[in-house]
Amino acid sequence: MLISKHQNIIDKAVKANHERTFYAQYPEHPKAYGEEAPPQGETTFKDLLGKPFPRLKQKIAENWHGEEVSPYTLQPLGITYPIVSTDELVKAGKRAGQRWAQLSVADRAGILTETLEKIQHHFFEIAHATMHTTGQSFMMSFQASGPHANDRALEAIAMGYQQLQHFPEHQTWEKPMGKISVKLEKTFRPIPKGLGLVIGCSTFPVWNSLPGMYADLITGNAVIVKPHPKAILPIAIVVAAIQQVLEENGQDPYTCQLAADSSSQPIAKTLAEHPDVALIDYTGGSAFGNYIESLASPRKSVFTEKAGVNSVILDSVKDIDAVMQNLAFSVSLYSGQMCTAPQNFFIPESGVDTANGRISYDEVAQKFKAAIEALVNNPKMGAGTLGAVQNEATLQRVKAAGKTGAKVLLNGAPVANEEYAGARTYSPTVLEVTANDTKVFEQELFGPVVLLVKTNSTDHSIELARGMADKHGAITCGAYTTDDAVKEKIADAMNSVFTPVSFNFTGFIWVNQHAAFSDLHVSGGNPAGNASFTNPEFIVKRFVWVGNRTYVD
Amino acid sequence: MLISKHQNIIDKAVKANHERTFYAQYPEHPKAYGEEAPPQGETTFKDLLGKPFPRLKQKIAENWHGEEVSPYTLQPLGITYPIVSTDELVKAGKRAGQRWAQLSVADRAGILTETLEKIQHHFFEIAHATMHTTGQSFMMSFQASGPHANDRALEAIAMGYQQLQHFPEHQTWEKPMGKISVKLEKTFRPIPKGLGLVIGCSTFPVWNSLPGMYADLITGNAVIVKPHPKAILPIAIVVAAIQQVLEENGQDPYTCQLAADSSSQPIAKTLAEHPDVALIDYTGGSAFGNYIESLASPRKSVFTEKAGVNSVILDSVKDIDAVMQNLAFSVSLYSGQMCTAPQNFFIPESGVDTANGRISYDEVAQKFKAAIEALVNNPKMGAGTLGAVQNEATLQRVKAAGKTGAKVLLNGAPVANEEYAGARTYSPTVLEVTANDTKVFEQELFGPVVLLVKTNSTDHSIELARGMADKHGAITCGAYTTDDAVKEKIADAMNSVFTPVSFNFTGFIWVNQHAAFSDLHVSGGNPAGNASFTNPEFIVKRFVWVGNRTYVD
Known part of the structure; x- marks a missing residue:
């Protein structure tokens, strides 16, 4: 057998x-x-x-x-x-x-x-x-x-x-x-x-x-x-x-x-x-x-497994450049067409603490923009990271996103693919909005579009990210903080709406990735989906235990 | 702690x-x-x-x-x-x-x-x-x-x-x-x-x-x-x-x-x-x-856990009197007000094989009637087994069941309770119907009412019991057979509609009883209820696994 x-x-x-x-x-x-x-x-x-x-x-x-x-x-x-x-x-x-x-x-x-x-x-x-x-x-x-x-x-x-x-x-x-x-x-x-x-x-x-x-x-x-x-x-x-x-x-x-x-x-x-x-x-x-x-x-x-709106909460970091490289890759990978890709970046208006002192909101935004540009324009990395946009409707939606009236930090554009000249490619568009622009960021913008949301504070960021996950669902949440108390607060808030948090990812690991045998993919507890790869519930709902009994004289 | x-x-x-x-x-x-x-x-x-x-x-x-x-x-x-x-x-x-x-x-x-x-x-x-x-x-x-x-x-x-x-x-x-x-x-x-x-x-x-x-x-x-x-x-x-x-x-x-x-x-x-x-x-x-x-x-x-219509399939037995005593107790216990109590007894018109030869359908019916009468009229057993009818509506429904036009084999009646003279008691009513009287037996008759259904054969009994469980739900099924092939056929048919089978119960064990740590109570797979005491699903649907990850530098 x-x-x-x-x-x-x-x-x-x-x-x-x-x-x-x-x-x-x-x-x-x-x-x-x-x-x-x-x-x-x-x-x-x-x-x-x-x-x-x-x-x-x-x-x-x-x-x-x-x-x-x-x-x-x-x-x-x-x-x-x-x-x-x-x-x-x-x-x-x-x-x-x-x-x-x-x-x-x-x-x-x-x-x-x-x-x-x-x-x-x-x-x-x-x-x-x-x-x-x-x-x-x-x-x-x-x-x-x-x-x-x-x-x-x-x-x-x-x-x-x-x-x-x-x-x-x-x-x-x-x-x-x-x-x-x-x-x-x-x-x-x-x-x-x-x-x-x-x-x-x-x-x-x-x-x-x-x-x-x-x-x-x-x-x-x-x-x-x-x-x-x-x-x-x-x-x-x-x-x-x-x-x-x-x-x-x-x-x-x-x-x-x-x-x-x-x-x-x-x-x-x-x-x-x-x-x-x-x-x-x-x-x-x-x-x-x-x-x-x-x-x-x-x-x-x-x-x-439906759609969610995934958040990144930026509080404090060791090395802002390493963080931005990591996030630029996360939003560019397969042109943002992963259900795990981050969309909304919540950044306090007071900026982000780093090992080398605080940097302002605008500096964070500029560094993010620069990191994306460096990645997509790198001939050895850009086309291979972005891949192609699966269908024309996604491409048109992404192009339209740049014209919603929101402040455009970075405009997406086709990226040359050496092997396939006609490939349907598009680099990430980055928009800046305020916490009041809920109509813009409270929807899934499938494809290479990301939003920077300026908040009052990290607590405000947490509140918005938590509310989004609760109302619209989330499959991932990225968070950056060097403060253990803030870390626990983010974990508790996001976990309470059944959203897992990935903390301080830099280097060769990205929030988008869920590894078999270790990471549960989708929790099943918020509107992003009702099931999880692979927890016991994913299995036990597919059969029914039935017990027979026979009397022994 | x-x-x-x-x-x-x-x-x-x-x-x-x-x-x-x-x-x-x-x-x-x-x-x-x-x-x-x-x-x-x-x-x-x-x-x-x-x-x-x-x-x-x-x-x-x-x-x-x-x-x-x-x-x-x-x-x-x-x-x-x-x-x-x-x-x-x-x-x-x-x-x-x-x-x-x-x-x-x-x-x-x-x-x-x-x-x-x-x-x-x-x-x-x-x-x-x-x-x-x-x-x-x-x-x-x-x-x-x-x-x-x-x-x-x-x-x-x-x-x-x-x-x-x-x-x-x-x-x-x-x-x-x-x-x-x-x-x-x-x-x-x-x-x-x-x-x-x-x-x-x-x-x-x-x-x-x-x-x-x-x-x-x-x-x-x-x-x-x-x-x-x-x-x-x-x-x-x-x-x-x-x-x-x-x-x-x-x-x-x-x-x-x-x-x-x-x-x-x-x-x-x-x-x-x-x-x-x-x-x-x-x-x-x-x-x-x-x-x-x-x-x-x-x-x-x-x-x-809702209601079901529980069946007993009578094919062949060792000792018909032991079986009838067991079943008489099952239908009398707490005046049939258990969700596990049997209601429909499917008996082939050709009768039931026993160790002492075949006995006819009518003999089976008479033995069942006699066993119930012996139990409820036994001063040491009757009142204690029946208990009382929980509410007046159930009592009235039971009384009305004797007047539906179906052939009455045994009429229920109040049973004296020595300790409580005014207790609301009623012994089982037994009706006889044919397999065509689906309007009568395809409903839960909550309380002390049981139906004997005359079928063409054991295969016919199985088909009816299976159909009932599939359509109306069942929490238990009692079956009596001395033939291993028939036993397997009954188990497969009833299990296919997520109904457990209790075979050949006699003596001090009844189909009504589900023991903790061993018997699952209600399968959760048919219309009698969607949950089961206590399988893993009963637990895992009450919480959500959420995993957090932290990058280690």
């Missing part, structure tokens, strides 16, 4: 989930995968272009359709995917789920870990697929859709492996009653809730989908994967690899189905509202996310 | 929660509590009658009110309780919760275990209070509201104690990056969701309320306890004991408040809809329960 082959991987992942020290099963360095892998991956990716996607085991298609466009070349990928009716998807998923549910958790864990071992051989082609659908840089595409996503999937497998064994499979219960006793044989079964649906987004089509997919699968539920129509290829490669491993191990490949659709005929609502869909994982905008949350019922569990 | 005093109790309870063998911290035999306890408890109970309830630490009352009536004497208890405005309750609860949340889980576990140790000294007065509000017999009142309820509370404390320590409080994370490394200090905090509300019912005012109360408290949330206006005293004694222990240990007694109300001015909706109420536990009828479930949102977690 595959569980014997992979027991060591699973045991280490279970341990890592508990300990939360640094752990990675899949190295994030491309070189770890051999010299041949990068060129092979690129070739394989190029071979997929302009054709029907060939690898899925799903046989019934009503139609074939594809509408992906590379943000780097602005050319269609020309790949088509099978369009399957929602009834067929649900029917096949239910049938497959019944069989999948019969497997022991160990057998499921073994097969699912084997899928990850197979997926790693596709990391480079997935990287190119991610790059040319999302606009992420090649390195981010490789890491986020490859090893980091696989680690997040393994984290979910391990959490499920443990939770499903929380109660014993069999137990004898004997109650002493004076001279006699009553004896029962008991069994405890974790019964899968039903069919799962995972709805993906256009910016992180793999990283954000794998946790829900593997959480569904480890708990015995079949899953339908509905990607964003503009970012199908990366997850299609993953689903095909999963189906292949399922089939090789005598399982029904329909246990994990791809449900491609088109912008003109979307199927997410039909699937989500289907009475047989018991579990929904969603990543994307808040409006649709709120609709998905409204479908929750005792028979339908939903797990959402 | 109290945690040192009680560490052993908590450790044993954590172990019992996992192992699910027989375990009880609080013995169910009245004699275990000493010779003085029973008379003292009775005297203390009698001293409470006819006066304002004196023990609560809550100081602000708008009014005093009470409307409890004993189902045994039909006389008012004459006890009044403080009526507090919902705004005051929420304000005081929020303030107390902020302080309670600061305690470590170990400190909370220590204090909460101490409350249980104090409550056990009130077991006999709680027993009398339960008897004279719910109509339970004295022995059931003692066990259900005393040791069994305390064990369920300890189970919740232990599950919380473990879940809140799932992640480490502090951890160092160091990521190797070639020649350098990045180091972060991380903290993981389980942040309480907010204020809890526990809405009680009139039949099990303590047993059904304690799990939610202690689950809220162990996870750091203050709790408001809103009992049924006809069954306040039992839980008022418990709340007062909790408040006393809180105060003795320097905590705010408002961490656990009693919110009494009246039938004419109910406050459950106002409290449940209050935006500051983040957690609701509810036990009671399905109509109000469905309303409570409709309030669920990412900011409000709800936990319900």
